[in-house]
Amino acid sequence: MTAKSREQSKAVVILGEDDNDRKSISILLAALRRDISRADHAPLRKPMALVRNVPPSRLPKHADRVAVLLRAVAVRKPIRCVLMHEDADDVEPAHEKLIAKIEDCYRSLPWPVHAVVPAWEIxxxxxxxxxxxxxxxxxxxxxxxxxxxxxxxxxxxxxxxxxxxxxxxxxxxxxxxxxxxxxxxxxxxxxxxxxxRPPAAKSRSWQTFVDTVAAL
Incomplete structure (x- = not known):
């Protein structure tokens, strides 16, 4: 097995606010990155990884709870990266601040964490x-x-x-x-x-998502 094929066999874990968001992100991810098999997508219903309203003092414990469940996934299949979706519930550029908070919260995890943050919602x-x-x-x-x-x-x-x-x-x-x-x-x-094709309108949070997926 080549290094490339080993990377492709790893799971891309998708966490989101609900099943519809997770499924939608998985569909878009599969189209944007056809080299990542749909069989390697791992949408999780739990844990709820939302951090927007979590006080800074509680973020470490929040990250620990998420890490426990992700490690259970990693036992079954190595994890390539984690996509964490959370709506900004605000207009751009609010997504940038939330992306930073999410990725900082989970920086201690042994896998790359990439925030997926639409503004206002998906x-x-x-x-x-x-x-x-x-x-x-x-x-x-x-x-x-x-x-x-x-x-x-x-x-x-x-x-x-x-x-x-x-x-x-x-x-x-x-x-x-x-x-x-x-x-x-x-x-x-x-x-x-x-x-x-180029989108019919503009969205910085969408372009951030596209760039993030391209870099996985």
Missing amino acids: EAWWFLFPQAVQQTRSTWRSLGQYAGRDVGQIRNAKQELQRALRPSGAKPTFQSYTEADSVLIAEKIVATGALS
Whole structure:
């Protein structure tokens, strides 16, 4: 086995706020890094690794609890790196401060830790791919009005996305965006080849994610 194949056989552990986020990140990771097998993705439902609201004095114990579970993963399969997702819940450049806090918190772990921090939420990233989003559900309205905008400045991105996709005069049976649709949107972004084209809008937190994945 070559050094490259040994590296590829290691697990990329994905921690996130919920299953939809973890699955979406895994889908995007697989498309951006086709050299990393989906079999090597290891999304974990626990531990909750969120640190944004954790006081500095509690961060070491927080990191210790996460380390225990990661070591259990490493017993089954060597870990290549850990992706830790947490929403910034604020506009850019708030993601930069949270990325630093996450990576500092887990710096003592024996594996590289890379923070995945969308601003405001992962829904802000979907504004970058309006065609893929509209194709996810035929009843959704176009996001074309966001073209060229800095979507990292959208507050309450999830609610904004729900409003933007709802056509005027929508019937009560209209299927609005839900968090579970993130997985479908991520799949559609990949299927339509949107990742190979420049995004329709701007987001520094998205570009940070792309750069992070490229460097794994």
